Amino acid sequence: MQVIAGGTTGLIKLRPKTTLVEKVPYPDSRDAHLSIRDLRREYIAYQKLPQHPRLLRLHSDSTPERLVLPYLQNGCxxxxxxxxxxxxxxxxxxxxxxxxxxxxxxxxxxxxxxxxxxxxxxxxxxxxxxxxxxxxxxxxxxxxxxxxxxxxxxxxxxxxxxxxxxxxxxxxxxxxxxxxxxxxxxxxxxxxxxxxxxxxxxxxxxxxxxxxxxxxxxxxxxxxxxxxxxxxxxxxxxxxx
Structure with missing residues (x-):
């Protein structure tokens, strides 16, 4: 998968031939446990959030350590x-x-x-x-x-x-x-x-x-x-x- 961004928590990878991205921890990082902690926190947040136009919807393939979200081509x-x-x-x-x-x-x-x-x-x-x-x-x-x-x-x-x-x-x-x-x-x-x-x-x-x-x-x-x-x-x- 193509890496299109990276932040404090982990990498953003574009799934081939889809309009989805995955947010995953950095591989082999000494701080991987902190990345996993924060990904789990974000997963919990998405469980609490309603469907709303100002929010992305978490894809059903998501897990607490791998978030799957829509890819928005217009960027940030x-x-x-x-x-x-x-x-x-x-x-x-x-x-x-x-x-x-x-x-x-x-x-x-x-x-x-x-x-x-x-x-x-x-x-x-x-x-x-x-x-x-x-x-x-x-x-x-x-x-x-x-x-x-x-x-x-x-x-x-x-x-x-x-x-x-x-x-x-x-x-x-x-x-x-x-x-x-x-x-x-x-x-x-x-x-x-x-x-x-x-x-x-x-x-x-x-x-x-x-x-x-x-x-x-x-x-x-x-x-x-x-x-x-x-x-x-x-x-x-x-x-x-």
């Missing part, structure tokens, strides 16, 4: 946002989809823990699907994920992921969707972290969804559903960004 949001043009209408749709997908997770007791543009895939209708629950917190049981510097609510590495930390990361994702840039992209990781620690956020006043982005960072939202509804109620400008 991160790469799509960096291959312009991306219309305002599409950006607004992506923003709504991201908030909706996160809300679906929270409704069944799953905190993603690593919300970012790599963890959203684009389906055949150019809508988003949220992926990668290998490090997620499930029913309060701590996972192994931690957000990157530009998505992370400043806190100790030992503090668990929560709905609040997911919503902070959602703010950074919405910023990226609107600008095609990560927050503080022009600074290094440590500088970006320092800015967030002092509440010094990137300017959002001239951005579509600017007040929603800032609200996520400032902790003004209590649920992704309210973020989703506020996005849907915001008028999309017809011009490209």
């Amino acid at each position: 949001l991160h790469e799509f946002l960096r291959a312009p043009p991306v219309s305002s209408k599409q950006r607004f749709q992506f923003a709504a989809d991201a908030a909706e997908g996160l809300h679906v997770l929270h409704c069944v007791g799953i905190v993603h823990g690593d919300v970012n543009s790599w963890n959203f895939l684009i389906d055949d209708k150019f809508r988003l699907c949220i992926i990668d629950f290998a490090g997620s917190t499930i029913n309060g049981e701590a996972g192994s994920a931690f957000e990157g510097f530009r998505y992370c609510l400043p806190r100790s590495i030992d503090d668990p992921s929560t709905i609040r930390t997911d919503l902070f990361a959602l703010g950074s994702l919405l910023y990226e969707i609107m600008t095609s840039k990560e927050p503080f992209q022009e600074f290094n990781d440590e500088e970006a972290e320092a800015f967030f620690k002092t509440g010094n956020f990137p300017p959002t006043q001239d951005l579509p969804l600017g007040s929603i982005i800032l609200g996520c960072w400032q902790g003004l939202y209590l649920s992704a559903d309210v973020v989703f509804k506020d996005i849907r109620n915001t008028r999309c400008e017809p011009e490209g960004l």
Whole structure:
């Protein structure tokens, strides 16, 4: 099978002559037991999730140590946002989809823990699907994920992921969707972290969804559903960004 991607948990392999991929542990890795642990966690997450347009469906061939999922040929949001043009209408749709997908997770007791543009895939209708629950917190049981510097609510590495930390990361994702840039992209990781620690956020006043982005960072939202509804109620400008 062709290896098409790899992450912290394992390899993504494309099944020949199918539209399916397999997520499996790295072979002969000294940390294989951790990969298997995280794959089992993701398998449990998929058992809890409902059928929903913002989610992939786990194929019946799956096992706790080998996940079989649909292959989405349009790739991930991160790469799509960096291959312009991306219309305002599409950006607004992506923003709504991201908030909706996160809300679906929270409704069944799953905190993603690593919300970012790599963890959203684009389906055949150019809508988003949220992926990668290998490090997620499930029913309060701590996972192994931690957000990157530009998505992370400043806190100790030992503090668990929560709905609040997911919503902070959602703010950074919405910023990226609107600008095609990560927050503080022009600074290094440590500088970006320092800015967030002092509440010094990137300017959002001239951005579509600017007040929603800032609200996520400032902790003004209590649920992704309210973020989703506020996005849907915001008028999309017809011009490209």
